[in-house]
Amino acid sequence: MNKTLALGLAVLAGVGVGAAVFLYPRPGDVPVTPIPEKPDSGLAGVLIDEEARVAYVKANVRVTDLKVEPDKKPDRDEVVPGLLRVSGVVSNSGDQKLDSVFLSIRPQDTNGNVISSFEENVAKPLLGGNETRSFKFTIPANPRFNGQFQHALH
Numbered sequence: 001m002n003k004t005l006a007l008g009l010a011v012l013a014g015v016g017v018g019a020a021v022f023l024y025p026r027p028g029d030v031p032v033t034p035i036p037e038k039p040d041s042g043l044a045g046v047l048i049d050e051e052a053r054v055a056y057v058k059a060n061v062r063v064t065d066l067k068v069e070p071d072k073k074p075d076r077d078e079v080v081p082g083l084l085r086v087s088g089v090v091s092n093s094g095d096q097k098l099d100s101v102f103l104s105i106r107p108q109d110t111n112g113n114v115i116s117s118f119e120e121n122v123a124k125p126l127l128g129g130n131e132t133r134s135f136k137f138t139i140p141a142n143p144r145f146n147g148q149f150q151h152a153l154h
Helices: 003-023 050-060
Strands: 061-072 079-092 102-107 118-121 131-140 149-153
Touching (some): 050 061, 061 149, 118 131
Antiparallel strands (some): 061 079, 079 131, 102 149
């Protein structure tokens, strides 16, 4: 290797090391963004304790206009085979947000016997305090279903 090439490589290496030392951040040079101690999950005011939630639902939440009927295709009167649509209105008269209010639907046969049971969370995603809104969901149809059903809210 000739002296000029060796000298050029040495200068280049020196410049590289100098640049790295100059550009390398030193403590205090880089601003640090603090991490919040408790991020807001959107669940502030939501009843987390199950016993408190159940008592609150019993005292403050009601379902009205509850129907279980054959499901229909959107914008048509055509029935969707094998499905029933459950629809109604859920109301929270209290001031707490709820992330879960379970509605149990138990279709009955002609003798009044429960033939199946289904449960759906009608508070999704959050049911606010003093909020009223409609809900709907589907359940499998049963040929023994006579149009009568039992329900419970918990």
